[in-house]
Amino acid sequence: xxxxxxxxxxxxxxxxxxxxxxxxxxxxxxxxxxxxxxxxxxxxxxxxxxxxxxxxxxxxxxxxxxxxxxxxxxxxxxxxxxxxxxxxxxxxxxxxxxxxxxxxxxxxxxxxxxxxxxxxxxxxxxxxxxxxxxxxxxxxxxxxxxxxxxxxxxxxxxxxxxxxxxxxxxxxxxxxxxxxxxxxxxxxxxxxxxxxxxxxxxxxxxxxxxxxxxxxxxxxxxxxxxxxxxxxxxxxxxxxxxxxxxxxxxxxxxxxxxxxxxxxxxxxxxxxxxxxxxxxxxxxxxxxxxx
Amino acid sequence: xxxxxxxxxxxxxxxxxxxxxxxxxxxxxxxxxxxxxxxxxxxxxxxxxxxxxxxxxxxxxxxxxxxxxxxxxxxxxxxxxxxxxxxxxxxxxxxxxxxxxxxxxxxxxxxxxxxxxxxxxxxxxxxxxxxxxxxxxxxxxxxxxxxxxxxxxxxxxxxxxxxxxxxxxxxxxxxxxxxxxxxxxxxxxxxxxxxxxxxxxxxxxxxxxxxxxxxxxxxxxxxxxxxxxxx
Numbered sequence: 336x337x338x339x340x341x342x343x344x345x346x347x348x349x350x351x352x353x354x355x356x357x358x359x360x361x362x363x364x365x366x367x368x369x370x371x372x373x374x375x376x377x378x379x380x381x382x383x384x385x386x387x388x389x390x391x392x393x394x395x396x397x398x399x400x401x402x403x404x405x406x407x408x409x410x411x412x413x414x415x416x417x418x419x420x421x422x423x424x425x426x427x428x429x430x431x432x433x434x435x436x437x438x439x440x441x442x443x444x445x446x447x448x449x450x451x452x453x454x455x456x457x458x459x460x461x462x463x464x465x466x467x468x469x470x471x472x473x474x475x476x477x478x479x480x481x482x483x484x485x486x487x488x489x490x491x492x493x494x495x496x497x498x499x500x501x502x503x504x505x506x507x508x509x510x511x512x513x514x515x516x517x518x519x520x521x522x523x524x525x526x527x528x529x530x531x532x533x534x535x536x537x538x539x540x541x542x543x544x545x546x547x548x549x550x551x552x553x554x555x556x557x558x559x560x561x562x563x564x565x566x567x568x569x570x571x572x573x574x575x576x577x578x579x580x581x582x583x584x585x586x587x588x589x590x591x592x593x594x595x596x597x598x599x600x601x602x603x604x605x606x607x608x609x610x611x612x613x614x615x616x617x618x619x620x621x622x623x624x625x626x
Numbered sequence: 627x628x629x630x631x632x633x634x635x636x637x638x639x640x641x642x643x644x645x646x647x648x649x650x651x652x653x654x655x656x657x658x659x660x661x662x663x664x665x666x667x668x669x670x671x672x673x674x675x676x677x678x679x680x681x682x683x684x685x686x687x688x689x690x691x692x693x694x695x696x697x698x699x700x701x702x703x704x705x706x707x708x709x710x711x712x713x714x715x716x717x718x719x720x721x722x723x724x725x726x727x728x729x730x731x732x733x734x735x736x737x738x739x740x741x742x743x744x745x746x747x748x749x750x751x752x753x754x755x756x757x758x759x760x761x762x763x764x765x766x767x768x769x770x771x772x773x774x775x776x777x778x779x780x781x782x783x784x785x786x787x788x789x790x791x792x793x794x795x796x797x798x799x800x801x802x803x804x805x806x807x808x809x810x811x812x813x814x815x816x817x818x819x820x821x822x823x824x825x826x827x828x829x830x831x832x833x834x835x836x837x838x839x840x841x842x843x844x845x846x847x848x849x850x851x852x853x854x855x856x857x
Contacts, residue, residue, distance in 0.1 A: 439788065440789075442796075456780045457827075459784045494790075502809050509784065567791065
């Protein structure tokens with residue numbers, strides 16, 4: 336059974352991190368990151384062509400992570416595969432021992448490194464969650480029985496700070512109804528907005544792992560605000576990092592404070608280290624989440 | 627209507643050079659390409675002038691009623707038979723449907739001068755927007771008359787996606803998210819609460835090439851009093 340599911344269902348506060356597979360076939364940097372993050376994470380997301388930019392597949396990279404003794408969260412975007420490919424990869428994932436699944440829409444190809452690519456989007460993330468739930472129930476999208484089913488722990492993305500709120504609330508409810516059992520959120524800066532979103536997810540029986548960014552420099556903040564969709568670093572946060580003598584230390588202090596606050600509300604933190612993986616153990620221990 | 631835009635002129639020149647064309651007959655379209663200002667009389671004459679200035683003879687030109695009508699274009703080619711015959715190639719300023727109709731109507735090499743870009747609404751004079759993908763499986767009854775397949779750059783049936791910020795689209799950042807618009811209009815119409823996620827699209831409804839025949843079924847040969855196969 337998925338250790339992530341076990342921990343969440345037992346009410347233990349969890350930590351998840353993020354790994355990007357290589358552009359190429361050399362896993363060395365990914366392994367180094369997994370070794371840094373593994374000891375303090377319950378599970379680690381393995382991204383799927385993140386930012387619509389080419390990487391080795393999440394399917395293979397997730398298995399590499401699993402073989403290291405670290406539990407992966409297999410990410411699947413709707414951008415690059417039609418329903419046949421998505422389903423066959425889901426079946427493959429289960430046979431490879433990947434139990435945690437995060438379904439996401441995927442960034443538009445026009446913002447990535449292959450802007451000429453066709454965005455598939457044969458299914459959207461809600462529909463893909465429904466498909467995975469169907470496989471857990473033993474059938475494919477056409478309702479045909481599977482010879483050997485799956486038992487994925489299905490997750491999806493949540494955006495507590497993206498207004499309008501009534502629409503976000505409806506999306507949380509729709510995704511939960513589609514079979515989503517845990518949410519990983521976009522970076523959270525407003526704890527009240529996280530609280531109201533978490534209440535909705537909990538009412539639907541789903542867990543919430545709240546996103547934290549390690550904003551190690553003014554440059555990183557600019558990159559996020561200009562290049563990343565669905566996310567804005569608020570001015571007061573940007574000013575705090577930009578005004579700090581040691582921006583990295585300030586970013587770690589900020590993330591640690593956020594982790595402590597989130598621990599009062601949600602079911603876990605998802606730390607997006609943005610290249611500063613070595614900060615994650617410091618943040619987790621500093622927030623008192625792990626010894 | 628079908629919205630077109632001019633193909634890069636260098637590319638048109640290359641196409642004609644590849645055909646070894648020293649003389650050209652130009653054909654436009656009296657309907658969509660005229661309204662798009664890409665293949666009406668003015669644009670055909672502009673192309674004529676340009677070709678002539680570059681040393682390519684223009685044997686004649688025509689703007690038929692509508693370039694995608696098989697019978698009409700056959701007639702158009704016949705009307706200009708001598709001019710078409712004396713040209714090395716036919717340059718068509720119409721959508722891809724028009725180019726193919728004309729290619730069927732003459733044995734001459736036919737080459738496109740426009741790009742076909744979308745089925746467009748005329749928002750106001752000279753402003754066109756894509757609202758329909760002709761997917762063959764309409765969802766507008768569920769989406770308050772706003773098509774997510776077309777209006778959402780990702781074509782998501784259920785949204786918004788994670789790129790939406792302050793109601794705005796991730797891809798077209800100056801436009802409101804289609805799903806925000808849909809949900810707002812549904813709410814205004816008191817239909818938000820009953821909203822269920824849309825099921826995946828039936829893409830088999832859009833398998834190429836499309837064909838529709840609305841003629842009444844023809845009586846069978848025996849009903850027409852004809853004998854079997856005469857051959």
